[in-house]
Amino acid sequence: MEIEINLAEPEKRKVSQFEELPFGKIFTPHMFIMKYEENKGWHSPKIQPFSNIELHPAAIVLHYSQTVFEGLKAYYGIDGKIRLFRVWDHIARLNRSAERLCIPQVDPEFVFKAIKTLILIDKDWIPKKKGSALYIRPLIFATQPNLGxxxxxxxxxxIILSPVGAYYKEGFNPVKIYVTTEYIRACPGGTGEVKTGGNYAASLKAQELAQKKGYTQVLWLDAKEKKYVEEVGSMNIFFYFDNELATPALTGSILPGITRDSVLKLAPQLGIPTKERRISIDEIIESIENKTLKECFGTGTAAVISPVGEICYKDKSYIINEGKTGELTRKLFEYITGIQYGEKEDPFNWTVIVED
Known part of the structure; x- marks a missing residue:
């Protein structure tokens, strides 16, 4: 398919100057849009000026949450080249999510073409300051009007684009997370392992309570026993013990994060053994108390790596690594961002350079 391109008026294409970049509140002048109909398949792809969309009040997405999305980033490298990080893995995960939600899958090559074309049109909106990037949000949702x-x-x-800075207001400083024992996020056999809106809606109540108590994010436990650590609201979670770097195993209720996978592949390059296994909250608390837990951090596209300096469990706070960013956390952050910005060698061929 050829992509129809309708550019915004020159005045609206001018790059705005911002003293700081809040996450996800600023949008570039253009968007990609494509339709699907049962008897036609995917059709009518176009890039048009960024605008609101019309949606029937009975659209299935509004009532039954049949929707999936992704999040990835484009970076301006130190060599002036635009890089996408693990774009093919993100597209593959979008299709896995779509399959789970009974949504028609999209052709990966065409999605890459759409992302690349849109980025090149709005490339002046990619921030050049390190620590900033162009966030890319592809999403698919059901539009058929039907109350059944x-x-x-x-x-x-x-696909929409947003120039962004740090995801958390803390930046790369340690965040505080709250362990909920009252609510659950997902269970095996559910939709916890895919990126669909309902997962995040289900997390909001616990997130609200955590923030009222002064914590940035929620650490979820398993649905059955409320004993084993799963993930944080917007991140996977890692624990660096005396003898290993561990993260909860994928059990069907945890999102298989792209940055999570990157850490699992990069840590051995730094001589750090890694393991995916069941990790109980009791093990975490005990290891904090006996000081065998050296560091803790979250991973995700939005924050990349975010150090965790404090965990609250059953209304008691536990400080990790004196509330400071750990050495391994910093090394992994610098390693991954170094690849993303073209400062370090990319041994896994994760980056794709976007060229005209």
Whole structure:
């Protein structure tokens, strides 16, 4: 398919100057949009001026949350080249999410073409300051109007772009996380392992309570026993013990994060053994108390790596590494961002350079 391109007026294409970049509140002048109909498949792809969309009040997505999304970034490298980080892995995960939600999959090569074309049109909006990037949000949602519960026969696929700075207000300083024992996020067999809006809606109540108590994010436990650590609201979680770097094993209720996978591959390059296994909250508390837990950090596309300096469990706070960013956490952050900005060698061929 050829992508129809309709550019915004020159005045609207001018790059705005911002003293700081809040996460996800500023958008570039253009967006990609494509339709799906059961008898036509995906069709009518176009890039158009950024705008609101019209949606029928009975659209299935509004009532039954049939939607999936992704999040990846484009970076201006130190050599002036634009880089995408693990774009093919993000597209593959989008299709895995779509399959789980009974949404028609999209052609990976065409999605890459759409992302690349949109980025090149709005490339002046990619921040050049290290620590900033262009966040890319592809999303697919059901548009068929129907109040009966059914799989939609119509969808929209949209890609929007947002120049962003740090995800957390703390930046790369340690965040504080709150362990909820009251609510659950997901369970095996559910949708916890894919990126769909309902997962995040289900997390909001616990997130609200955590923030009222002064904590940045929620650390979720397993749904059955409320004993084993799973993930943080917007990140996977890692624990650096005396003898290993461990992260919860993928059990069907944990999102298989792209940055999570990057850490699992990069840590051995630094001589750090890694393990995916069940990790109980009791083990974490005990290891904090006996000082065998050296560091803790979260991983995700938005924050990349975020050090964790404090965990609250059953209304008691536990300080990790004196509330400071650990040496391994910093090394991994610098390693990954170094690859993303073209400062370090990319041994896994994770980056794709976007060229005209």
């Amino acid at each position: 519960l059914k799989i939609s026969s119509e969808y929209l696929f949209i």
